[in-house]
Amino acid sequence: MKQFIKHSVVFAMGVFLLVFMGLLLPNNNPVRSVDYSLLKKHELLHENNGSKLILTGGSNVIFGFNSKILQTKLNKPVVNHAIHAGYGLKYIVEDVFQYVKKGDIILLSPEYSHFIDNNYLGKEPLLFSLKVKPNNIRLISLGQLLNVAEFIPKFSFDRIKSFVYNKLKPSKPNKNEIGNYTEFSINEFGDHYTHWDDKNKNLTLYNFNGEVNMKVIEFLNNINEEIEKKGAQLILSFPSICETTYETNKNTILKIEETLIKNCNFKILDTPEDYVFNDSLFFDTSYHLNKIGIKNRSEKIAFKLKNEVK
Amino acid sequence: MIFNSIEYLIFLPTVFLLYWFVFNKSIRIQNFLLLVVSYIFYGWWDWRFLSLIIFSSIIDFYCGIYIEKENTKKSKKRWLTLSMLINLGFLGLFKYFNFFSNSLAEAFFSLGYELDTLTLDIVLPVGISFYTFQTMSYTIDVYRGQLKPTKDPVAFFSFVSFFPQLVAGPIERATNLLPQFYNERKFDxxxxxxxxRQILWGLFKKIVIADNCAIIVNQVFDNYTDYSGSSLFIGAVFFAFQIYGDFSGYSDIAIGTARLFGFNLMQNFAFPYFSRDIAEFWRRWHISLTTWFRDYVYIPLGGSRGGTSMKVRNTFIIFIVSGFWHGANWTFIVWGVLNALYFMPLLLLNKNRVNTNALAANHFFVSPKAFFQIILTFLLTIIAWVFFRAPNVHTAFSYLLRMFNKSLLSVPQVSLKPMIFIILLLIIEWIQRNQKHGLELNNVKLNKYIRWFIYYLLIIIIFWFGAEKQDFIYFQF
Structure with a gap:
């Protein structure tokens, strides 16, 4: 028995070592993913140019705004902090919270899936973000760690795979073609802009059935208190969503709205219906707007925010 | 809790250590631990369903005792009937109620009457078909006098809910598994x-084979009208391996886990795609269910003792019931009927037990004749699998019609990446065809370092090539 346990432990250690090695490998990809835009976004948040309007949430935000429109109409510096819904709402909000200053307005637009089950704790993409900003590990709670733990081996081996491929077959990126979903696909505000002139693709539709998790609301109420203590304001806005996905998930979305209205201690700017747009206004997923959709949403939000921004 | 999850990775070693080091004072204490952890394992999905399994266990525990107590066959039968009614009643309510209700309404509608149907908004409890059949085997065996009823509720409840095989089998017989709960278990x-090793092999089949095939299968079956015949053929072949990798992978993990605790579960798959005819296929595929139906349905119906018509009738019954066991959908019934039809020529010509000998015994390669038979049997099974996978019978027929046209010979439009893993699986399983599982190395003389190299290589393949996690298909049954 002792021998069996000893061998099993030694064997398992070997596997852990392999996984750990994968986590430590540097990213040698010639074109880094959009996750790396976080570094620039943090610089933008850090800039000392007065109180800001900070847009945050998942990819519905990075793919959903033309911040220049908002900045012009509201006469306030705008930073689009959002990248990926898969980071989880908790991580997204806590990451931005580090940079919140007096007078800032945080316009939070979570994806609907953030309110369902444990999605607010994050999935595999959270690991990508930690790879970009290892310091952010201090934001991770045990709950988040457990939620993403199952993705760690796969993530680690994907790193090893990518590292080996790039070593064996190094490729030089074409500087004239930035492409979408890369570190450089964002403009000076943090909006993903390289897709603005691209043709629409087949939309990825979503189905987010499940129970509304009250812990998300509790978390948002708590962080709101902290934001208020800093002299800033949290405002919640619903994400833009294509008609087809909205119709499929209407009951869940309305349940989320009802729960938020009943339980939130902070301002809710709008209703889900305000941002249900025709499928033709979306680029590649049910949340990612194309150029026209972005303009519509940005103008709509700017109008609604006018009273909040003084 | 599912086997390919982080929770299970923590759960299994914890239970293992508790079982052998903390709760090792007596069998009763070990059984108690197994019962508690099995309920935790099951309750991880939805603790409310625990009430069903507990209720079912209580009923069968007492039915077993009363069957033995009664003196007359008639009164014994009364208790058996009660057990059957309750178990099948639960199964009927949770699994088949909406199917019958909707089918009745459709039948009336086709006759010109509109019927207000009553459907229930209920979730199918995970593994209900498996544990119901397992617990029914107990009362039937007690009734038949093949097994003494247990007076030990902990042993019995642990037998019904034994976590390795609770949700997707193998469906154990009380005569095999229950006595193992009475005997002292020694660590071997x-x-x-x-x-x-068996767990590792099961994970490989599930994560690398089944989950990679699932991506292509879902793509092809969801948009089958967009694909050529060759792509649809590939989709069907991949589904054959998806379901094999998924289900036999689960069985391997279940059996391997049970062995860690000193239990021996029955073999559930014996390399079925190397079968030379359909009869052999059914002796190698989902063995625990096939033999369950054989012993508790086919033989009581008269088996093959009567004339040809009785054999034909019983064979059709067994395959239709087996199809229906898988799910409340006409597709499963057609799948069952199709398998019965495949079986018929062998039955009528009395050749259903021709291929009981070992495959390519004393040779590495199979004879051309056997090779042809294996290919033919596989092709027949994949046609049947199309019905199993399709959402309805109409889609299945339409899929097959599109598959068997001239574009069957065109270049497939789908990724053939899973084929590499399938070939690897087939090579390993061919080499290991006389073993109990693909990674059994007990009889092979290999240096420790080579063994470890093989295990690490397999783990690297699992992580490197494993696809996005998918649920086990058989959980829905």
Missing amino acids: IIEAKDGL
């Missing part, structure tokens, strides 16, 4: 090591 290092 050879069994434990091979158990771990």
